[in-house]
Amino acid sequence: MAKNKPSQGARKTETLTLRLDPKVKMMIELISRIRRQSITGVVEAAIEEIAFDLDAPFYFDGETEKWSLSSAVSEVWSTDESERFINMCFHLPSLLTYEEQRIWETIKASPFFFATEESTVATLFTVEGKGRLDRVTIRRWWSDLLGHVDEFRDSRTIVPFEPKG
Template structure:
């Protein structure tokens, strides 16, 4: 078996444990039986129907968004999308993550407003976010470059080179690699 096949594949679904009283359990089984569905399918459809009917409205009660406005297959993009909108009531942890992303926006987005996210960078950095945020807490007053260096290593390790990150090199990096045209006398 190859190494790739031995690696754990991401789950396509997750399990959820809920407590139901006997009456609710019977009602759920009854609906599943009548529809010829599994209990899981009945619950999934009920949740999707409720989500489709749940909207975020502006001050004039105009519909602005529903769950699909925030959904993305990438959990990092989903988390950023939700945390950006205060109307979704982000938790402290989500707000802290968003503050980290905004502070290091050039790793995660094209511009500081986070309107266009860098998918390939997020795919690489997101699994390490808990450790990155912890390192940021520990070093932001003593070594503000520590987290940046770790993120650069993660991106380089994934085969993403600085020119594909969409970030401009620092002035120090520019000086260490002079433009060859500068050395040509004509």
């Protein structure tokens, strides 16, 4: 997942730095001239076209189906990073990176994040054998959770999260 610099907060766009073969860079520049688009517009259009045609292993209603990546992202997307992460864990679990798997396993190992009778917004999804997650609690403690996972990144086992203080 793309990260903002801490002092920048949430932004409407993200910056991406690429190393390209000079020939490919020239092609992008020429496409942008022909289409009268910015280089960013050319790259975005190309990625959206690929995403429309690319199959993603989307887990839905107890089964893994093939959805276009574009449709999968539409289902998973949220402007809230914690919500987007949870949606990805439930719908695209096979695409999680190692670091994302550590966060997900920490959440699942932490009773603190599961819905109770007092929970106001539980996930629509159930973690097998444990119940639904409390979205509000995850959102509230998201930064602390990421710090906790980073702190224990070298641990050979998952260390459940418990709030401090």
